[in-house]
Every structure is written in C-alpha cells, then in structure tokens.
Amino acid sequence: MDALSAYIHIPFCTYKCDFCDFTAFAGLDHLSEEYGQIVCQEISDRLKARCDKPLLNSIFYGGGTPGLVAPAIIAEIDQTLRQHALVSPEAEVTLETTPHSISLEKAKAWLDMGINRISIGIQSLSDLELKAVGRDHTRAQALSGIDLAVEAGFTNISTDLMYGLPEQTLESWQLTLNEVLELGLPHLSAYGLQLSTNSPLSGRYPRDSPAYPTEEQFVEFYHVLTKLADAFGLEQYEISNFSRSGFESTHNLSYWSNNDYFAFGVGAHRYVDGARSANWRSLKRYMTDWLGDELYEQIDASTRIKEAIFLALRTRRGIDLSRFERQYGVDLFRLFNKQIKRLTEGGLLESDGKHLWLTQPGVLVSNLVMAEFM
Ligand SMILES: C[S@@+](CC[C@H](N)C(=O)[O-])C[C@H]1O[C@@H](n2cnc3c(N)ncnc32)[C@H](O)[C@@H]1O
Numbered sequence: 001m002d003a004l005s006a007y008i009h010i011p012f013c014t015y016k017c018d019f020c021d022f023t024a025f026a027g028l029d030h031l032s033e034e035y036g037q038i039v040c041q042e043i044s045d046r047l048k049a050r051c052d053k054p055l056l057n058s059i060f061y062g063g064g065t066p067g068l069v070a071p072a073i074i075a076e077i078d079q080t081l082r083q084h085a086l087v088s089p090e091a092e093v094t095l096e097t098t099p100h101s102i103s104l105e106k107a108k109a110w111l112d113m114g115i116n117r118i119s120i121g122i123q124s125l126s127d128l129e130l131k132a133v134g135r136d137h138t139r140a141q142a143l144s145g146i147d148l149a150v151e152a153g154f155t156n157i158s159t160d161l162m163y164g165l166p167e168q169t170l171e172s173w174q175l176t177l178n179e180v181l182e183l184g185l186p187h188l189s190a191y192g193l194q195l196s197t198n199s200p201l202s203g204r205y206p207r208d209s210p211a212y213p214t215e216e217q218f219v220e221f222y223h224v225l226t227k228l229a230d231a232f233g234l235e236q237y238e239i240s241n242f243s244r245s246g247f248e249s250t251h252n253l254s255y256w257s258n259n260d261y262f263a264f265g266v267g268a269h270r271y272v273d274g275a276r277s278a279n280w281r282s283l284k285r286y287m288t289d290w291l292g293d294e295l296y297e298q299i300d301a302s303t304r305i306k307e308a309i310f311l312a313l314r315t316r317r318g319i320d321l322s323r324f325e326r327q328y329g330v331d332l333f334r335l336f337n338k339q340i341k342r343l344t345e346g347g348l349l350e351s352d353g354k355h356l357w358l359t360q361p362g363v364l365v366s367n368l369v370m371a372e373f374m
C-alpha cells in the first residue's frame with residue numbers, strides 16, 4: 001500500500017495580508033471551534049466512505065494560520081484523522097503559523113500532540129518591507145517566534161521568505177537571507193512575489209511601481225538566494241525550497257511526485273482516485289455543505305502525464321525516467337522527442353539518461369519550458 005498525505009486547511013488569520021490569495025479570513029477566529037468540529041465531520045464522512053484505511057506518511061496543517069487557533073482544536077482534528085487512517089510512525093506532521101501566533105505554551109502543546117515540523121511565515125526581516133506588503137508583525141516578532149519554536153524543542157523548523165517585494169533592495173534581501181540562514185534552521189522556502197491584480201497590494205503598489213525591483217534585479221535576487229543557501233549548507237531540492245540533507249519536506253516531495261493526497265477544510269483541493277476536487281471556498285457554504293464540491297475534474301491519462309512532468313521538473317533531481325515509464329507506461333524521450341531535444345540544445349534542460357532536469361537558466365524560464373510539454 002502506497003503511503004499518502006493529508007492536508008487540513010485552517011483558514012483563520014489575525015490579518016489578511018495585502019498580497020494573499022489563499023482562502024484565509026481575518027477576524028473570524030471565534031468560529032474556529034465550530035469549524036474544527038466540521039472538519040472532523042468531513043474527515044470522518046470522507047474516510048468512512050472508503051473501503052480501505054489509507055496509510056499516511058505526511059499530515060500538513062496549512063492555512064491560513066493553523067498556529068492561531070487553540071491547540072486543542074488541532075488535537076481533535078488530529079485524533080479524528082488517526083481514527084480513520086493509519087499514520088506511519090515516521091510520518092511528517094507539519095503545522096504552518098505566523099511568528100506572532102507562537103507562544104511557548106502552544107508550541108509545547110503542538111509537540112505533545114505529535115506535530116514534528118513547524119513552518120513559520122517570516123517573509124522579510126525588514127520592518128519597511130513587512131509594512132509595505134501589509135503584514136501585521138515586525139522583524140522582532142518574527143525572530144522571537146522562531147526563538148520560541150526552538151525553545152519549545154522543535155528541531156525541524158522551516159521559514160518562508162518572499163522576494164521581489166516593494167521597497168526590497170538587493171542589499172535588504174541579502175540582509176534578511178543572511179540573518180535567517182545564520183540561525184542554522186534546516187529548511188527554507190523562498191517565494192517570488194505573485195502579484196494578483198485585485199489584491200490590496202496591487203492597489204497600493206501597482207505592477208509598474210518603481211518601488212518593485214526590476215526584472216534584472218529579480219533574477220539577481222534569485223541568484224543571491226541560491227548562492228547563499230548553498231553557502232550555508234542548504235541544498236535547493238525544488239525551485240523554491242532548500243534544506244539540509246534529510247530535511248526535505250515529505251509532504252512537498254509527495255506532491256511533486258504526483259501522488260494522491262487527501263484534503264479537508266474550506267477551499268481545500270484534493271487528488272484522490274484519479275480525480276481532483278475542491279471544497280467550497282466560502283466559509284459559510286463549507287460549514288453547511290462540507291462534502292460539496294466547488295470543483296470536480298476527472299484527470300485523464302494524458303493530463304496526468306503532463307502534470308507529472310510539470311511537477312517533477314520543479315524538483316532539483318527532475319524526472320526519474322525509469323520510474324516515469326513504470327508509472328505512466330510511456331517513454332518520455334520518445335513521446336516528447338522534439339521538445340526535449342530543442343530545450344536541451346538551448347541549455348534549459350539536462351539529462352544523464354536516468355533523470356531529466358531543469359538547468360539554472362531553465363529554472364528562470366520554467367513556465368516557458370513547461371509550456372512546451374502542455
Ligand atoms: C499559508 S502562508 C504561511 C503561513 C502563514 N499564514 C503566514 O503567512 O505566515 C504560505 C506562504 O505562502 C507565501 N505566499 C502567500 N502569498 C503569496 C504571494 N502572493 N506570492 C508569493 N508568496 C506568497 C508566503 O511566504 C506564506 O508564508
């Protein structure tokens with residue numbers, strides 16, 4: 001039986017950040033207890049309907065800000081999940097949080113209930129940048145949140161950073177990176193800002209605002225990121241993810257391997273038994289119709305192959321060619337002969353006959369490379 005993963009969405013936040021498109025709501029955490037009960041109901045309804053008890057090797061409490069709600073709510077969801085699924089003793093159990101939602105007491109409670117990895121959204125250690133993108137915490141709170149996680153006893157800690165922010169310069173990005181990397185944490189996720197047109201951020205800082213780094217500077221930010229991460233002993237195992245050996249996220253790796261995953265909670269997207277589906281994004285609607293689908297799509301064989309290419313190319317090791325053939329019954333080099341030849345000759349893809357991966361110049365135009373396979 002293949003080990004699978006489960007994602008549980010907790011949508012509550014202290015503030016809706018100006019750049020954020022996630023299903024996340026500020027000022028509604030008074031609903032968190034009732035919400036937790038509904039998530040338990042959803043887990044039990046969905047998993048009881050299956051003829052097998054799935055084996056999980058990864059559980060991910062994502063958000064929103066799961067760290068904001070009372071740990072007892074997460075503990076109840078966790079127990080429900082463990083009643084209806086088998087959880088491998090080595091399973092990675094991650095909880096996402098903002099730094100200022102962490103307290104020593106909460107962090108200890110998370111460890112006690114079996115959470116063994118914490119992912120903290122820092123974004124930047126510049127107060128100017130944090131304010132520019134509408135975060136409701138300071139650099140001091142960011143650093144103190146990390147300290148509390150360490151003090152409580154977490155050893156598997158990841159931080160999220162963002163680059164390409166308004167008011168961010170190459171120097172300030174280097175300062176943030178250096179300061180975070182010097183903490184010696186085993187995992188880092190660093191995301192280039194995705195600016196959506198309707199976000200409050202694009203209202204205050206439109207795409208053409210001079211406060212943003214230029215395209216050339218953005219590329220330089222990425223180079224600095226990969227260089228510094230490497231200098232501090234973190235390997236880039238995916239476009240946006242860096243880790244010490246052995247600290248790659250099981251949850252993310254499973255996702256990039258195109259494995260099935262369960263998902264529960266408002267707006268959560270799952271991929272189970274060849275179908276991708278998503279719960280209602282409206283909190284009100286989800287809380288009365290937790291089994292209803294806002295999206296449902298049966299994935300055909302050719303789409304599954306394209307998605308597998310797209311996901312695996314995000315990883316440093318790229319596509320494992322023999323595994324690919326075993327899993328999808330096709331020889332990738334035969335199916336996409338022309339595209340692979342052209343992209344390899346252009347220096348964007350590389351292969352040693354066992355794997356096919358994006359080169360560093362390829363990573364910078366990854367969307368264009370992937371479009372060749374679509
Ligand atoms: C669900 S949030 C993490 C936990 C917590 N809610 C927080 O923000 O600290 C996931 C991460 O996605 C990244 N993110 C969110 N919106 C983004 C955007 N528009 N562009 C790039 N990265 C984004 C941020 O780094 C954020 O930490």
Ligand code: SF4
Pocket residue numbers: 012013014015016017020021022024063064065098121
């Ligand atoms: S705290 Fe995280 S999930 Fe919540 S609004 Fe901000 S970025 Fe989005």
